[in-house]
Amino acid sequence: MTDMEASGPGFKKRKLAAPKTLGVSPAPGDTGAADPKSPRSAHDQQPPPGTEGGPDRISNLADAILGEIVSLLPTKQAVRTQILSPRWRHIWSTAPLNLDCESLPAADDDVLAGIITRTVSAHPGPGRRFCVPSGFLRDRAAAVDAWLRSPALDKLQELEFWFKPYYRPQTLQQPPPSSTFRFWATLRVLTIGNCNLPDSTVQRLHFPLLKQLGLELVSISESSLHALVAGCPALDCLLIKHGFGFRSLRINSLTLRIVCVKNYRMCSDQLKELIVENAPCLQSLLHLDFDYGLHVSVVSAPKLETLGRLTDAVYISKQDDLSRLVFGSTVIQGLRVDTLTTVVSTVKSLAIRMKTLSLDMVIELMRCFPCLEKMYIQVMVLHL
Structure with a gap:
């Protein structure tokens, strides 16, 4: 008989012989199959409480591992794990x-x-x-x-x-x-x-x-x-x-990968000069200021890939307030290249902020960074 015939509407199920287990004979009329009308058999088919969707494998982990998990949770949620079950009651108090x-x-x-x-x-x-x-x-x-x-x-x-x-x-x-x-x-x-x-x-x-x-x-x-x-x-x-x-910060570090600075406007006693003298691992140099220029000199940062933000915007219209970036003998004042003697081939991402969008200025900057893969441009919005 084929499987298709066996599943057809006219097919009558054969009674299964009761298994012989440990010499115990089945009761009279017992076919060995669960009776769907029996309350006991319906209960036996339900998963144990708390195991819906599969076994609780997390609770079976060692206390040390559960403690690390709890210590990474927000404080309120971490404390609440004590009410999950008796297994979790002591985890929060023993976790960092x-x-x-x-x-x-x-x-x-x-x-x-x-x-x-x-x-x-x-x-x-x-x-x-x-x-x-x-x-x-x-x-x-x-x-x-x-x-x-x-x-x-x-x-x-x-x-x-x-x-x-x-x-x-x-x-x-x-x-x-x-x-x-x-x-x-x-x-x-x-x-x-x-x-x-x-x-x-x-x-x-x-x-x-x-x-x-x-x-x-x-x-x-x-x-x-x-x-x-x-x-x-x-x-x-x-x-x-x-x-x-x-007013000045000199970076000499064999391990630093990221340096990020931001000035507070209307304050004279603040960072104005950042000199990267020796930073062999430096990858990101970020200046998040909007209005005040920062004079940055990079002497040695062979792995520098991310640079920003260069800007031609100043809070007070003075040339000294423009951001200034120096790589060796290459000088960028604001967003204008004053001196270009050597290119910076390591930089792949550059962020700039412009008062007015200028394609010529963007192209000029790209000449300094020939290996650029990403450029982020923000144009100032004037509210009238």
Whole structure:
């Protein structure tokens, strides 16, 4: 009999013989097949509770792996994993603490401070990430110091005092608490916002594992800035946004891949000159300023591929405020090539900002960068 015949409407199913299992004979009239009208057989066909769609393989992972997963979740979701099942109840308390205050629901700063205090008190540590508003350094300095000294943050890897961009910029007179730098041996990411870094604090800092350093609305002297960068031998990314107290920055780093700077308008005590003296791994050099020019000199950056943003726009119509880029003896003032003696063959991506779209100016720039693969052009929009 063929399969098609067997599936036809006139085909009668044969009764299956009951299997002989461990010498137990089937009951009279039992065919060995499940009776769809039987409540018990219908229940037996359902998957166990909590296993819809397949077995729960995640819960079978080792505690250490589950802890790493939980430590990567936003704080609120990480805490909620305790109610999933008894298997997950202890995972959050044994996983490295990820306390990101920006993601916590809080009606105001008082409520947020209470949540932070309760969290660091309940968690035994160690810490992975601690992210707190920089305004707390001024309003709750003692509380921040107590949080940083808590065992819940021992061996911290990421520390961020983030600045709320909708607040009016105002540098703090006092430095962050000394407990901020007790994690010097373990930190991999450090962002300091809206504070003052005195020479007495910075000169002795050393971060052997630090990969990312961000300074936002920070007042620091030029010598201390150089000492801070030099004290990070593994630094991969450097961000300086609205810095005060220094006008020049010299880059000498064997590890830096990304340097990004942005000035704060209407401030004379800000970065005006960036000199890349020796950066064999530098790939991206980004200037995110809109109105104030930055004088950039590149002495040695053999792997530089991304450059921007060059602009001919200035906040005050002075030639000195135009951005200036120097590669060896090649000089680009604003967006106009003043001197072209050698081309820059490593740059593949270039971003520019123009007051008025000019094809001739774009072509002239392309002569300096013959290996360009991408060019991003932003034209200023005048609101009348």
